[in-house]
């Protein structure tokens with residue numbers, strides 16, 4: 001595929017979802033979705049709070065019936081995150097969700113019904129100045145588009161499905177649109193996003209849908225979402241793995257950090273170990289990771305097995321540890337500041353991490369080290 005002439009994230013339109021701006025080069029945001037029954041307000045609010053704590057920036061709730069739609073107003077009152085109502089099949093549910101004060105509506109063109117229904121939803125959003133996500137899903141594409149464009153591939157059908165809804169929006173002078181084109185396979189999804197980014201300036205919500213169980217789903221999401229983001233395309237992301245949604249948020253943040261698109265929390269560099277390793281480096285790296293999991297300060301920490309790459313990596317980190325024979329050297333700004341017995345390595349290293357946080361002014365983060 002010709003990947004020239006892509007409209008990159010700096011040049012997409014800006015769409016506001018509550019207090020968050022998507023597109024136009026604004027930071028790529030992390031979204032997730034609750035797994036509770038939306039009509040169970042207490043459980044949903046509790047999960048939204050957990051997601052917010054994990055780093056979620058926009059939350060979506062499924063709205064399968066009118067009772068769930070009516071619960072959205074109360075949920076909205078009790079949460080801080082912008083709230084998106086996820087609508088399938090019944091446009092009346094979208095109208096009720098809008099009435100309840102949500103911050104964005106997601107519709108699936110593959111099942112929302114005819115043009116008049118879409119027009120009703122768009123006009124209601126227009127009156128309330130709400131954005132709409134046109135959420136194309138590979139598993140629920142319109143049959144007539146499959147017949148018309150299927151020979152060009154599923155990615156093209158996804159693009160044309162989005163184009164059809166965009167045309168309706170544009171005829172109504174409505175441009176607060178975010179689009180997603182999710183498939184469960186990486187190549188189709190990637191192709192759909194790149195085709196879209198060659199044609200439209202609307203911001204993109206990127207994800208691989210139903211990516212799979214935790215381990216394989218993380219890999220598939222990282223390759224899919226990561227490769228799209230790395231092309232400069234994509235303004236907000238959601239990781240759809242079969243796992244606790246807090247895990248989805250964590251994976252999303254790791255992707256953004258790896259691509260240097262956002263900074264949050266500790267970046268931990270650790271070597272894979274080899275025959276040269278003379279300390280329990282894997283155990284130590286895991287304990288350091290667990291100890292620093294709640295720290296939000298953007299510091300770089302290296303935990304390395306030996307002198308081959310240890311001092312080098314530690315030089316680029318705020319604080320580093322380099323294993324030796326049953327001992328470890330603690331390295332700061334390229335200089336060995338301490339050598340400790342393996343048994344003492346973890347507490348001494350964490351003390352030095354605290355010192356780094358203090359020196360960098362992240363005093364409130366020190367208490368988050370476990």
Ligand code: SF4
Nearest residue numbers: 271273274305306308
């Ligand atoms: S840093 Fe040392 S122990 Fe770790 S993988 Fe490289 S050579 Fe092996």
